[in-house]
Amino acid sequence: MVTVKGGEVRELLHYTYLGVTLTTKLSFTEHLERKERQAFIAVIHSIWSEYLQRTILKTALKIFEMRVAPTSTSTAFLMPETIRWGIASAGKISNDFVTALKTLPKSEHVVLAVGARNLNDAKEFATKHGIERAYGSYDDIYADSEIDIIYVGTINTAHFSVVMKALEQKKNVVVEKPMAMDLKETELLIACARNNKVFLMEGIWSRCHPAYEYIRSAVSAGEDGPLGEVVRVDACYGSNSRRDRVWKKELGGSGVLDIGIYNIQLALMVLGRSASSGSSPNGDRSTLVPPTQVLSTGCLTSEDENGVDMATSTILTFPGNKYASLTTDLRARLSNEAVIVGTKGCIRLHKPFHSPNQITVNDEVKDFIPQDPLALQGSYNFTNGYFFRYEAQHVRQCLLNGLKESPLLPLDETLLIAKLMEDIRRAAGMKID
Amino acid sequence: MVTVKGGEVRELLHYTYLGVTLTTKLSFTEHLERKERQAFIAVIHSIWSEYLQRTILKTALKIFEMRVAPTSTSTAFLMPETIRWGIASAGKISNDFVTALKTLPKSEHVVLAVGARNLNDAKEFATKHGIERAYGSYDDIYADSEIDIIYVGTINTAHFSVVMKALEQKKNVVVEKPMAMDLKETELLIACARNNKVFLMEGIWSRCHPAYEYIRSAVSAGEDGPLGEVVRVDACYGSNSRRDRVWKKELGGSGVLDIGIYNIQLALMVLGRSASSGSSPNGDRSTLVPPTQVLSTGCLTSEDENGVDMATSTILTFPGNKYASLTTDLRARLSNEAVIVGTKGCIRLHKPFHSPNQITVNDEVKDFIPQDPLALQGSYNFTNGYFFRYEAQHVRQCLLNGLKESPLLPLDETLLIAKLMEDIRRAAGMKID
Structure with a gap:
């Protein structure tokens, strides 16, 4: 059962988003691409927070999950486009991922929080990248209910515990390659993601x-x-x-x-x-x-x-x-x-x-x-770091489409x-x- | 025992070649490189047949063999520089090898004969390349006493029998790679070359x-x-x-x-x-x-x-x-x-x-x-065929030094x-x- 602005929503066949009439028969991206170019223009000219409450995102994702496996009791609501990222670890690779994220439209990607084992590291990273929240532990990221997905950029040996805890908190996760240190750990993480029905992807950009x-x-x-x-x-x-x-x-x-x-x-x-x-x-x-x-x-x-x-x-x-x-x-x-x-x-x-x-x-x-001149402006630790933007965009599309794993990996x-x-x-x- | 121009030669400590005094303590190439630059000039300005009889080559080679394993009864004589090639098979690769040979000084390399299974093929090849003798069988090449070394350019399956017969006739041989069809054949050929104390090399150019x-x-x-x-x-x-x-x-x-x-x-x-x-x-x-x-x-x-x-x-x-x-x-x-x-x-x-x-x-x-503009003029079947010249030059050096196998292979x-x-x-x- 889903409530929006106090009202209970059981089933919707069409709905209005930013003044554009949409139908539940098509995903939001299909509207964008095929039917409702107006919706795209409306998004461009809006700031999502002016129109939507942040918690709505999850509701909307559920709707599009159901589009992938439709049921007769489909519930639909408007679809915000913005993905709110949490970053686990303030290291070199996290720097590159966040730098790439910042070259994408704010209406699509927002880095909401960064967590590190050391609060000062997190604060420094947050200041550098203009991130709202800095946490002195990974636990605070898992607990932040407004974060849609966690990017894990820790060293390899930490992947298992960080990802496992995040999945157990029903957080979506993209974890830098390798997903874990060995096959056994990888199996456990994947089983956990599937049990908790959250998105998990090994970040092979x-x-x-x-x-x-x-x-x-x-x-x-x-x-x-x-x-x-x-x-x-x-x-x-x-x-x-x-x-x-x-x-x-x-x-x-x-x-x-x-x-x-x-x-x-x-x-x-x-x-x-x-x-x-x-x-x-x-x-x-x-x-x-x-x-x-x-x-x-x-x-x-x-x-x-x-x-x-x-x-x-x-x-x-x-x-x-x-x-x-x-x-x-x-x-x-x-x-x-x-x-x-x-x-x-x-x-x-x-x-x-x-x-x-x-x-x-x-x-x-x-x-x-990348054609976008903005994309090339950031400062990256790893060669051609700007290509992280495509991983971020892909992950966003997966979430918008309610997928639990990436079709590309x-x-x-x-x-x-x-x-x-x-x-x-x-x-x-x-x-x- | 060696006779030269009717005279018996037992031991020489020094000798005259093209008016230059040489010593048996150094190989001919060592003279060229280190002591007697005049010898080089003399060679350049001579045509070997005007000074030497063809059969002398073998005698000279024996001397330099003995330099490799010196004995107290060393016999020395002057060292002609020209290698007389016989070509087994008039195919594509033989064409390339001979084309490359022709770009080298005639005082160093002469193609004396070509043999093929079909006399017409041999004649056509000989005409094309200006070769003195055309034989309608490989046997005739083995039998030609004036040939110093045979280049075998037949198809792979024929390598074994052609090379074996040549070696049994105590001919030096360069055979296109692979030397034979398998390990057993290769072992037999190498044993035969060693038994007959002749030069054998797999032609990996x-x-x-x-x-x-x-x-x-x-x-x-x-x-x-x-x-x-x-x-x-x-x-x-x-x-x-x-x-x-x-x-x-x-x-x-x-x-x-x-x-x-x-x-x-x-x-x-x-x-x-x-x-x-x-x-x-x-x-x-x-x-x-x-x-x-x-x-x-x-x-x-x-x-x-x-x-x-x-x-x-x-x-x-x-x-x-x-x-x-x-x-x-x-x-x-x-x-x-x-x-x-x-x-x-x-x-x-x-x-x-x-x-x-x-x-x-x-x-x-x-x-x-190759810097020599002549080297690039020939028409080759195989890419960069002009590099065959270096194989020919190397083989010549091996023969001049009395080697039975190539130090490069x-x-x-x-x-x-x-x-x-x-x-x-x-x-x-x-x-x-």
């Missing part, structure tokens, strides 16, 4: 990158596309920054967890999908196809016999004699490029392939730097990635309990 | 390419060089020419034998050497280090269940946590580049990496197109390559008896 959208489309076009039938993916990622946390086991260091995950996700996106009804490999209508064989070798950091996976080489075999060659190295800067090869052509993802400004399709260079795929990372790290000598 | 010479030097420089310690080699070679002989089992088709061999030899050259006395990995003073592990997978051509290896993916592990990722594919055009990665930098071998015009060392592009390494090719093809499903 590449999947939301427009170049990757182009690639999915080129791959799924098959013989009609620029690649023909895709038979290979080669990806390598290596850096040589020995003082980095990546080398430290106590900070969750690991070549595979930190950078090798990008190789794996690309291989799975391109070769690990079978379109079950002739559709694109966008996730929504395709089936996940795990590799049939994993050949892998590697080694641990030599400084410490109980170290982290330093270098790995992996071959994944997929049905239909398709292969992925994946390389990760913490000793040396590799080309950090990836190549997708088909019978008719190939795509080269330029450095850094997980977040490229350009790709080359056969001999044609395609640019993917479903939770079963996150599980498969976690399993492959464990296989590869074990082959390199890691003991994972 | 890359090894003689000046870019590869640069790479050996950069790798062996270690921490002082542009790469630091080399930890990885990635190489991929793929083409999509389905009508090619490479797809036909009866013609010796095989992805690995035809193109994958280039990946393997690069990996071994860079990672498969241990300098036993601090010397360069040029072969002469280094030890061959086989990979400690071979992980490989692949598939056969689907048209024929008893087909050829169509696609392979391989990881070779070398001591010291060094890895090579090697990829071969007959279904798709791969990048055909290779990358050598060290802790300080990397070398990218541009397409086609087995015979590149350019390599990039860190961010610096280095050109290797010793016979034990050819054996190791043959073994790895067999391992990789077996992993792809090939049955090799």
Whole structure:
């Protein structure tokens, strides 16, 4: 049962939003895109808080959840567009995510709060980014009822506990990759999200990158596309920054967890999908196809016999004699490029392939730097940090559509990635309990 | 016992060649390089046949053999410089090799004869290239006593019998890669060459390419060089020419034998050497280090269940946590580049990496197109065919120095390559008896 402004709402067939008549038969975004351009204009000229109370968002989301799985007792109400983010951790990656969020319209994204283990860090971060609320613990973020979704940017070893507590508080979560330190932790988090019916996504931003959208489309076009039938993916990622946390086991260091995950996700996106009804490999209508064989070798950091996976080489075999060659190295800067090869052509993802400004399709260079000049103004810690905006936009669309997982990176795929990372790290000598 | 112009020669301490006094304590090339620059000038201005009888070459070679393993009964005589080539097969690759030979000084290389299974083919080839003798069989080449060395450019399946017969006739041989169809054949050929004390080399021209010479030097420089310690080699070679002989089992088709061999030899050259006395990995003073592990997978051509290896993916592990990722594919055009990665930098071998015009060392592009404008004038079937000149020059130096195998590609390494090719093809499903 939902009440709005004191009145009880059982079922609505149409309703008014910002003076525009909408119907429950279409989602809000469908109205925007297909029917009611006026609604879009109205949103642009409004400040959401003048019209709506913040708590309405959740009510509205429930309505659109029901649109995804409609029932006869559908309840509808107007649909605010603004997603209110809480940020867990005031570290480098959180800085980049928030910087990207601020380049998007305020009517779509607001960073409402940041929490850190240390209140001063949170306050400093909040001041820098103009964030309303600063908390001296992650717990305060989970407890803030006005936060719609939490972005978790802690170090890898903290992901599990932070995400678990957030999910238990029925918060939606995007957690930086890797979702957790191993397969077992990943399974527990996913089970918790499903039990609590909240949105959970591993924040592999590449999947939301427009170049990757182009690639999915080129791959799924098959013989009609620029690649023909895709038979290979080669990806390598290596850096040589020995003082980095990546080398430290106590900070969750690991070549595979930190950078090798990008190789794996690309291989799975391109070769690990079978379109079950002739559709694109966008996730929504395709089936996940795990590799049939994993050949892998590697080694641990030599400084410490109980170290982290330093270098790995992996071959994944997929049905239909398709292969992925994946390389990760913490000793040396590799080309950090990836190549997708088909019978008719190939795509080269330029450095850094997980977040490229350009790709080359056969001999044609395609640019993917955001057109919006605002997007390029922020100061980022990580290369091409502005591409975080696409992850934020995608997550927002998922929430607006009432989804509990991202079609671009479903939770079963996150599980498969976690399993492959464990296989590869074990082959390199890691003991994972 | 050696006779020259009717006179018996037992021992010489010094002798005169083209009016220049030489000593038996130094090889002819050492004279050229270090002591007697006049000799070089004299050679340039001479036509060897005006001064020497052709049969003298063999006598001279024996002398320099003895320099390699000196005895008290050393016999010395003057050293002619011209190598007289016989060509077995009038096919595409022979065309390229001969075209390259013709761009070198006639005082150094002469193509004396060509033999083919069909006399008309041999005659046509001889006419095209201005070759004195055309034979309607390979047997006639083996029997021609004036030929110093035979270049074997037949299809792969014929290598074994042609090379074996040539060696049995005590002919020196350079045979196009692969030396033979499998490890067993390769072992037999190498044993025969050693028994007959003749020169034998697998014609992997890359090894003689000046870019590869640069790479050996950069790798062996270690921490002082542009790469630091080399930890990885990635190489991929793929083409999509389905009508090619490479797809036909009866013609010796095989992805690995035809193109994958280039990946393997690069990996071994860079990672498969241990300098036993601090010397360069040029072969002469280094030890061959086989990979400690071979992980490989692949598939056969689907048209024929008893087909050829169509696609392979391989990881070779070398001591010291060094890895090579090697990829071969007959279904798709791969990048055909290779990358050598060290802790300080990397070398990218541009397409086609087995015979590149350019390599990039860190961010610096280095050109290797032959400076001699004559070298670029010929018409070649294979990309950058002019680089054959370096193979011919290297072989000549080996012969002049009385070597029985090339220090750039010793016979034990050819054996190791043959073994790895067999391992990789077996992993792809090939049955090799």
